[in-house]
Amino acid sequence: MKRVKRISSANKSGPFVGSEFAFEDFTLTELNKFTYAYVGEEEVDGMMMDVVDRFPRYEKSGYTKQKAWIDQDAYQVRKIEFYDRRGGLLKTLTLSDYREYDGVWRAHKLVMINHKTNKETDLIYSEFEFKTGLDAGDFVKGVLLRIR
Amino acid sequence: MRQSLNSVAASISAALATLGGASAGEWEFGGEVAGEVRYFPQSAQFPDQFDDWQPSGTLQADLRWKSDDGKHQIVVVPFGRLDAQDDNRTHADLREGYYRYVSNSDWTLLIGAAKVFWGTVESRHLVDVINQTDGVEDIDEEDKLGQPMVKLSLLKGWGQLDLFVLPGFRTRTFPGPEGRLRFALPIDTDNPIFERNARRGAVDYAARYSNFFGNWDVGVSAFHGTSREPRFTIAPTGAALLPVYDRITQGSLDVQYTAGAWLWKGEAIVRGGQGKTFFAGVAGFEYTVYQIFDKPWDLGLLAEYLYDGRDDGFVLETFGLTSAAPFTAFQNDVFTGARLAFNDTQDTSMLAGVSVDVDDSSLSMFVEAERRLGQNWRAELESRLFFNVDPANLAASVRNDDFLTFRLTRYF
Structure with missing residues (x-):
C-alpha cells in the first residue's frame, strides 16, 4: 500500500510477527521502567553473576516479574526469565555474542524459549551502527514516505 | 533482449550518475504477478453481462533507482491486467513513473505520475482526491490510476506542506457492457463530457497541510x-x-486521535461546483482488543457513520436539470466491521464489514482475508454481498452481483 499510518503503542505484550518475542522485550531497558530487588550472587559458566528481580512499572506489561542475571565483570545481562501474570515462568531469554562498538557492548544473539509452548525464536543481529545522524524529525510521516 | 535491456539500464544509470554527482547509484527491481478468479453465483441482471466465472491475471513491475547520496530517486511501476470476460477490465496503467529530488533538509520535489493517499477512515475515501479511481479493478474505490503531477513538499518544524x-x-474506468458490477446501462468511457470550464486539458491544483x-x-x-467523480447523462442513442466531469472546488479535513487501544477517525469535505455546495463526512473509531481469547490474535x-448532503441525480438537459452532483450510496449510512490479525509468521488477517443504509435498510x-504462503506468495479471498437492496438504492x-474472489500473488 505504501502508506504510513500511526499505530497505537498500547500493545506491549503482543507477540512480534508470530515469534516468542513480545514488543516490550525489544524496547530500551531504562532505569525507571522497573523497580528492583537484589536477590543474590550466583556462579554460572565460571562467571560471577548478580541476580536481580525487576518489576515493570509501565502499564499493560504481560509480566509480573523479570529475573535478570548480570555478570559482575562487564555488567552484561546474560539471561532474563519472564514471569507471566499468574506468576508462572513463561519465557527465558539468553543473550550472547557480545561485541564492542567504541565502548558500547551489544548482544548479537538473543534466544527466547517459551516454556508454555516449547517454541524458540532466535534473533540474530549482524551489525550495529551508532551515531548515524538520525533524529526525531526522521520519523515523521513525510520523511518515512520518501525513504522508499 | 536481456542484453539490450541491460545496456539500456547501464546507459540510463550512467546518465543519472552524471546528474546525481559521482557514481552509478543503486537499482532495485521487484514486481508481482497475480492470478485471480471471481465467481458470481447469481445470474446477471442485464443483457450482455457474463455469468459465473471471471478469470483474470495481473502483472506489476517495480523499478527503483536511487543515487548514492539519496538525493535523486526514480520510480517506475507499470501495471497491466488481462481479463477473460470484460474487455474494459483488460487494461494497462503507469501506476507510478516519477523523478524525485530529496534535498538535504526539508523539501522534496516530485515530477511524474504518482499515487497519493489522504485519509483515515475505513468505509469510504472521501478526502482522497488526487488520483482517479481505477473502477474496473473493484467497486471499493481503493485502486487508483497514476496521476501526472508536480509536487513540492516542505517538511518543517511547523508540519508538512x-x-x-x-x-x-x-477519466475514470468502468466495467464494459459485458462486465458485472455496473449500472443498467453501460458507461461509454470513450465519450466523456467536460462541463463548463472543465476542459479535458484543464490543469488541477491542490494543497495539503498535515x-x-x-x-x-x-x-x-x-x-x-x-x-474525479463523474455524474452521468444518457447518451443520445439511449x-x-x-x-x-465538472470543475469543482473542495476543502477537506481528516483527523486521527490515537488513545491506547482506541483510534478515533474522521474525514469531512465541503464541495462546490456540482449542484449546490454540499457537506459530507465520515466519523468513527477502531478499538483493538489485544490477545483475545489468550491467543496472540x-x-x-x-464503527463509522457516513453522511453526504449532496443533491445527486442524472443530468437531464431536456428538463433543464443541468446541475446535479454525482450519485452516492453514502447519504446516511452506518458501517460496522471487525479486523482480526493473527500475528503469525504468515501475517494472516481478516477484515469483515457491513454497511447499512439508514433510510432504506439496504445492506452491503x-x-x-489474506495469508502469506512461504517467502514469496500471498493468497487472498474477497467477497462482497448485497442484501435487502431497495429498488431506488444505487x-x-x-x-x-454478489461475488467471491480468490487471488494468488507471487512477489519478486
Missing part, C-alpha cells in the same frame, strides 16, 4: 480542478451513459 500542480486529468499534535494527526487540504472493532457486506443495479 504539499503543493500540487496536476496536468493530465484521467502535522501531528501529541496524539492528534491532522490533515487540511484544498483542491480546485476537475472532479443505450449508454456518458460520464460528465488482535481483534479490531470498527464484505469479507477480506446498489439496485448490482444486487445480483
Whole structure:
C-alpha cells in the first residue's frame, strides 16, 4: 500500500510477527521502567553473576516479574526469565555474542524459549551502527514516505 | 533482449550518475504477478453481462533507482491486467513513473505520475482526491490510476506542506457492457463530457497541510480542478451513459486521535461546483482488543457513520436539470466491521464489514482475508454481498452481483 499510518503503542505484550518475542522485550531497558530487588550472587559458566528481580512499572506489561542475571565483570545481562501474570515462568531469554562498538557492548544473539509452548525464536543481529545522524524529525510521516 | 535491456539500464544509470554527482547509484527491481478468479453465483441482471466465472491475471513491475547520496530517486511501476470476460477490465496503467529530488533538509520535489493517499477512515475515501479511481479493478474505490503531477513538499518544524500542480486529468474506468458490477446501462468511457470550464486539458491544483499534535494527526487540504467523480447523462442513442466531469472546488479535513487501544477517525469535505455546495463526512473509531481469547490474535472493532448532503441525480438537459452532483450510496449510512490479525509468521488477517443504509435498510457486506504462503506468495479471498437492496438504492443495479474472489500473488 505504501502508506504510513500511526499505530497505537498500547500493545506491549503482543507477540512480534508470530515469534516468542513480545514488543516490550525489544524496547530500551531504562532505569525507571522497573523497580528492583537484589536477590543474590550466583556462579554460572565460571562467571560471577548478580541476580536481580525487576518489576515493570509501565502499564499493560504481560509480566509480573523479570529475573535478570548480570555478570559482575562487564555488567552484561546474560539471561532474563519472564514471569507471566499468574506468576508462572513463561519465557527465558539468553543473550550472547557480545561485541564492542567504541565502548558500547551489544548482544548479537538473543534466544527466547517459551516454556508454555516449547517454541524458540532466535534473533540474530549482524551489525550495529551508532551515531548515524538520525533524529526525531526522521520519523515523521513525510520523511518515512520518501525513504522508499 | 536481456542484453539490450541491460545496456539500456547501464546507459540510463550512467546518465543519472552524471546528474546525481559521482557514481552509478543503486537499482532495485521487484514486481508481482497475480492470478485471480471471481465467481458470481447469481445470474446477471442485464443483457450482455457474463455469468459465473471471471478469470483474470495481473502483472506489476517495480523499478527503483536511487543515487548514492539519496538525493535523486526514480520510480517506475507499470501495471497491466488481462481479463477473460470484460474487455474494459483488460487494461494497462503507469501506476507510478516519477523523478524525485530529496534535498538535504526539508523539501522534496516530485515530477511524474504518482499515487497519493489522504485519509483515515475505513468505509469510504472521501478526502482522497488526487488520483482517479481505477473502477474496473473493484467497486471499493481503493485502486487508483497514476496521476501526472508536480509536487513540492516542505517538511518543517511547523508540519508538512504539499503543493500540487496536476496536468493530465484521467477519466475514470468502468466495467464494459459485458462486465458485472455496473449500472443498467453501460458507461461509454470513450465519450466523456467536460462541463463548463472543465476542459479535458484543464490543469488541477491542490494543497495539503498535515502535522501531528501529541496524539492528534491532522490533515487540511484544498483542491480546485476537475472532479474525479463523474455524474452521468444518457447518451443520445439511449443505450449508454456518458460520464460528465465538472470543475469543482473542495476543502477537506481528516483527523486521527490515537488513545491506547482506541483510534478515533474522521474525514469531512465541503464541495462546490456540482449542484449546490454540499457537506459530507465520515466519523468513527477502531478499538483493538489485544490477545483475545489468550491467543496472540488482535481483534479490531470498527464503527463509522457516513453522511453526504449532496443533491445527486442524472443530468437531464431536456428538463433543464443541468446541475446535479454525482450519485452516492453514502447519504446516511452506518458501517460496522471487525479486523482480526493473527500475528503469525504468515501475517494472516481478516477484515469483515457491513454497511447499512439508514433510510432504506439496504445492506452491503464484505469479507477480506489474506495469508502469506512461504517467502514469496500471498493468497487472498474477497467477497462482497448485497442484501435487502431497495429498488431506488444505487446498489439496485448490482444486487445480483454478489461475488467471491480468490487471488494468488507471487512477489519478486
